[in-house]
Amino acid sequence: MSSSAVPDHPAGPDSVVEMQGVDVVRGQTHLLRGVDWTVLPDQRWVVLGPNGAGKTTLLQLAAAHMHPTRGEVRLLGETLGAVDVFELRPRIGLTSAALAQRIEPGERTGDVVVSAGYAVVGRWRERYDIHDLSRAAVLMQQWGVAGIAHRPFGTLSEGERKRAQIARALMPDPELLLLDEPGAGLDLGGREDLVSRLSDLAAYACAPAQVLVTHHVEEIPPGYTHALLLRGGEVVAAGPVDGVLTAEALSETFGLPLALERTDGRFTARRR
Ligand SMILES: Nc1ncnc2c1ncn2[C@@H]1O[C@H](COP(=O)(O)OP(=O)(O)OP(=O)(O)O)[C@@H](O)[C@H]1O
Numbered sequence: 417m418s419s420s421a422v423p424d425h426p427a428g429p430d431s432v433v434e435m436q437g438v439d440v441v442r443g444q445t446h447l448l449r450g451v452d453w454t455v456l457p458d459q460r461w462v463v464l465g466p467n468g469a470g471k472t473t474l475l476q477l478a479a480a481h482m483h484p485t486r487g488e489v490r491l492l493g494e495t496l497g498a499v500d501v502f503e504l505r506p507r508i509g510l511t512s513a514a515l516a517q518r519i520e521p522g523e524r525t526g527d528v529v530v531s532a533g534y535a536v537v538g539r540w541r542e543r544y545d546i547h548d549l550s551r552a553a554v555l556m557q558q559w560g561v562a563g564i565a566h567r568p569f570g571t572l573s574e575g576e577r578k579r580a581q582i583a584r585a586l587m588p589d590p591e592l593l594l595l596d597e598p599g600a601g602l603d604l605g606g607r608e609d610l611v612s613r614l615s616d617l618a619a620y621a622c623a624p625a626q627v628l629v630t631h632h633v634e635e636i637p638p639g640y641t642h643a644l645l646l647r648g649g650e651v652v653a654a655g656p657v658d659g660v661l662t663a664e665a666l667s668e669t670f671g672l673p674l675a676l677e678r679t680d681g682r683f684t685a686r687r688r
Pocket residue numbers: 442443445446447465466467468469470471472473474631
C-alpha cells in the first residue's frame with residue numbers, strides 16, 4: 417500500500433470504544449447482556465460467536481447505529497445519547513451486508529467509493545475535489561478494484577464487492593473500522609486474498625482501530641491482536657488473542673468440543 421491513503425491520527429482519544437454494563441433488550445429478549453469492552457486505537461479485534469450470539473448488535477452499537485438499553489457506550493471519546501450521531505458516524509468506517517444492500521446495483525464502483533466522503537451511497541450533486549478523487553483512486557488501487565472503477569456495482573463478484581466496500585469504508589479516513597463478516601460468501605481464493613489484505617492493513621501503525629466479526633477462525637488475519645468471544649449475548653472471554661483464543665474458550669462459545677490449531681499466525685478449528 418502506498419502511504420498517501422494511510423490514515424494519520426497522532427492525537428486520538430485514549431479509547432476508541434468503551435462499553436460498560438451494556439444491555440440491549442428487545443421485548444423479552446436480551447440481545448446483549450452486561451457487556452464490558454474497551455478497544456484502543458492500536459488494537460485489531462476479532463469478534464467470534466455462533467449465529468444469534470449478538471455480534472451484529474455489538475457492531476451496530478460500535479457504529480453509533482443503535483443505543484444501549486442500559487449501560488454506557490463511549491465512541492471516540494463521545495458518549496452515545498449525549499452526542500449527535502450524525503457527526504460521529506463519518507469518523508467510523510463500517511462494512512456490512514445490510515449496507516451493501518443499500519447500494520444501487522447500477523452505481524459506478526468508483527462513485528460507491530468516493531461518495532463515502534459525503535456519507536451518501538452513490539453520487540448525486542456533491543462536488544468532489546482532487547483530494548477526494550485521488551484518495552479514492554489510491555484506496556481502489558490498494559483494495560484491487562481500480563481496474564473495475566467504471567463497472568456498475570451490481571456486476572461485481574462477491575469478492576470485488578467486499579473489497580470495494582472496504583475501500584469505501586476507509587474513504588473518510590475513519591478512526592475506527594468495523595467489518596461485519598467481510599469473508600461471507602467468498603470462495604477460498606477470495607477469502608485468502610481478503611485475509612492477506614486485512615493483515616497488511618492491521619500492520620500499519622497509523623491505520624484505524626479495527627473490529628472484524630466472523631464465525632470462522634480461519635478468517636482471522638495474522639496481526640489481529642485481540643479477540644472477543646460472544647455467546648447468547650454475553651461475553652465468554654475478551655482480551656489478547658493468545659490468552660482468549662483457546663480450544664476450551666472456543667468450545668464453550670460454540671457449544672461443541674473443538675480442537676484449535678495455529679500455524680504461521682493462522683487458525684483452524686475442527687470438531688474433536
Ligand atoms: N429487534 C429484535 N427483536 C428481537 N430479537 C432480535 C431483534 N434483533 C435481533 N434479534 C435477535 O437477537 C439475537 C442477536 O442477533 P445478532 O444479529 O446480533 O446476532 P449475530 O451474532 O450477528 O448473528 P449471525 O451470526 O447469525 O449474523 C438473534 O437471536 C436475533 O434473532
